Amino acid sequence: MMNTAIIVVDELYDFIDGSMACGHAAEAVEETVNLIRKNHSLPVLFVCDHHPANHSSFVEQGGPWPPHCVAGTHGGDIHEALHPFVQEELTFFKGCDPAVEQYSGFDGHNAAGQSLAEVLGLLEVELVYVVGIATEYCVRNTAEDLLRAGFKVSVIKDCLGYVTLDGHEAVLPELEAEGIRLI
Ligand code: VGL
Ligand code: ZN
Numbered sequence: 270m271m272n273t274a275i276i277v278v279d280e281l282y283d284f285i286d287g288s289m290a291c292g293h294a295a296e297a298v299e300e301t302v303n304l305i306r307k308n309h310s311l312p313v314l315f316v317c318d319h320h321p322a323n324h325s326s327f328v329e330q331g332g333p334w335p336p337h338c339v340a341g342t343h344g345g346d347i348h349e350a351l352h353p354f355v356q357e358e359l360t361f362f363k364g365c366d367p368a369v370e371q372y373s374g375f376d377g378h379n380a381a382g383q384s385l386a387e388v389l390g391l392l393e394v395e396l397v398y399v400v401g402i403a404t405e406y407c408v409r410n411t412a413e414d415l416l417r418a419g420f421k422v423s424v425i426k427d428c429l430g431y432v433t434l435d436g437h438e439a440v441l442p443e444l445e446a447e448g449i450r451l452i
Contacts, residue, residue: 271395271421272392272396273311273395274313274314274389274392274398275312275313275314275398276398276399276400277301277314277315277316277347277351277400277401278316279316279374279401280294280297280298280301280347280348280401280430281317281318281338281344281345281348281402282345283337283338284338284402284403284430285298287343287344288335288337289335289432291430291432292431292433292434292437293429293437294430296430297400297402297428297430299350302350304398305351305354311398312359312392313354313359314385315355315361316361316374316401316407317338317345317347318337319338319340319345319362319364319365320336320337320339321339321340321365322339323367324339324367325367325368338364357380358388359379359388360379360380361374361377361378361379361384361385361388362378372406372409373407373410373413374407374410374414386418389420394420396420396421396422396423397420397422398424398425399411399415399422399423399425400425401430402430403432404429404430404432404436404437405431405432405436405440409440409444412444413449416447422448423449423452424441424444424449424450
């Protein structure tokens with residue numbers, strides 16, 4: 270069996286029931302818990318959108334999104350059903366620089382300053398199961414960056430939330446065509 274890790278992207282309150290509540294998000298959290306329990310020996314890495322209050326992606330700054338996942342707010346917290354699986358050194362923050370939009374978790378950093386990519390390397394991970402929110406943005410970009418970096422990537426469909434159902438359904442076959450496995 271290949272050395273495998275689960276990567277949970279942005280299963281944060283603002284994307285579940287907050288300012289950017291996404292379709293299928295609550296179900297995605299439930300299914301993610303099931304996936305983690307079924308694969309209880311695998312490391313679970315969490316990616317968290319983590320913006321300053323003046324982030325350039327917010328409407329007030331001319332960006333496309335309502336304020337979301339502001340550092341230190343409830344909206345930026347990981348859903349409580351996942352808390353039993355969260356470890357600080359395996360939690361990675363992105364979107365922290367006000368000037369930079371960062372959909373991909375690949376470049377996210379943990380509290381010790383290590384990148385997701387670096388920690389996957391230390392864990393000698395070869396295959397990643399990517400889940401989370403939103404399919405069209407952060408899941409997509411994270412999965413694509415991982416593939417480009419040489420990992421085998423599987424996206425677990427039941428564990429996804431999306432901005433629009435049409436967008437979600439359009440993205441999945443594109444990911445598959447790129448070489449990402451859909452499970
Ligand atoms: C996301 C829009 C803005 C995501 C994050 O997690 O997909 N989308 N920030
Ligand atoms: Zn964001």
